[in-house]
Amino acid sequence: MKPIKNEAAYQEALRRIEVLWGVPPDTPEGDELDILMVLAEAYENKHYPMPPADPVNAILFQMDQLEMDRKQLQKFLGPSSRVSDVLNRKRNLSLPQIKKLHKEMNIPYECLIG
Numbered sequence: 450m451k452p453i454k455n456e457a458a459y460q461e462a463l464r465r466i467e468v469l470w471g472v473p474p475d476t477p478e479g480d481e482l483d484i485l486m487v488l489a490e491a492y493e494n495k496h497y498p499m500p501p502a503d504p505v506n507a508i509l510f511q512m513d514q515l516e517m518d519r520k521q522l523q524k525f526l527g528p529s530s531r532v533s534d535v536l537n538r539k540r541n542l543s544l545p546q547i548k549k550l551h552k553e554m555n556i557p558y559e560c561l562i563g
Contacts, residue, residue: 469481
């Protein structure tokens with residue numbers, strides 16, 4: 450095995466990962482799968498970097514997951530006008546708001562900081 454240096458090698462690695470998916474760990478095939486996944490991830494990180502997280506999208510996603518409405522968000526962000534300003538990207542989150550959202554809604558800090 451060798452590093453993935455181009456798109457063709459990356460696609461080949463993905464095909465092999467698909468073939469190996471689900472093999473038992475601690476076998477030669479399982480070890481091959483682990484190594485290919487590390488190599489593919491390294492290639493992806495270099496060639497397809499993820500954009501920084503958007504705090505508003507993180508909040509909206511978690512609200513959906515928790516079946517929350519905007520009114521329930523007031524206990525984390527403050528009055529309805531502040532909730533509206535944050536969700537409409539007119540106001541940034543404060544540090545206390547970030548801490549509350551992380552603690553109470555389980556939103557990762559890195560998503561809230563953006």
